Amino acid sequence: MxxxxxxxxxxxxxxxxxxxxxxxxxxxxxxxxxxxxxxxxxxxxxxxxxxxxxxxxxxxxxxxxxxxxxxxxxxxxxxxxxxxxxxxxNDLIVLQAWLSMIMQGPQIIPNDKIRLQILADIKNFLLLKAIGKKG
Incomplete structure (x- = not known):
């Protein structure tokens, strides 16, 4: 080009x-x-x-x-x-912000795909941190 x-x-x-x-x-x-x-x-x-x-x-x-x-x-x-x-x-600050958003938000119901995805993202973030990889 x-x-x-x-x-x-x-x-x-x-x-x-x-x-x-x-x-x-x-x-x-x-x-x-x-x-x-x-x-x-x-x-x-x-x-x-x-x-x-x-x-x-x-x-x-x-x-x-x-x-x-x-x-x-x-x-x-x-x-x-x-x-x-x-x-x-900072990873800890980001994680606290995620958790705060979940805890202060409405209750998660089984079909709430967005909130369930956020929980999965937090779990993956923690798992990556536990094994020493940048998330």
Missing amino acids: NELQHLVEVLHLPKMELQVFDGNPLEYWRFLNSFDEIIGGISMSSAKRNAVAVMYWTCCQSGAVSRCYVMKPDEGYKRARENQKERFG
């Missing part, structure tokens, strides 16, 4: 919009993958990347991400991502 044809195909793709991360651990990895796909592929300075991160990580505008502004841009962005992972991508 030549470059012009590739460009035409890219222009016909639907516009990708990045959702704002509000601090829900259940959405952390999905958000991070989208952020990296959409923002990571754009050539920009580290300072701009920090500013974009603060815009989309609304749960942390006054916390871990903003404090990283006082560091050198490359170092600050790296530290902000580490802070986010510790706070929202």
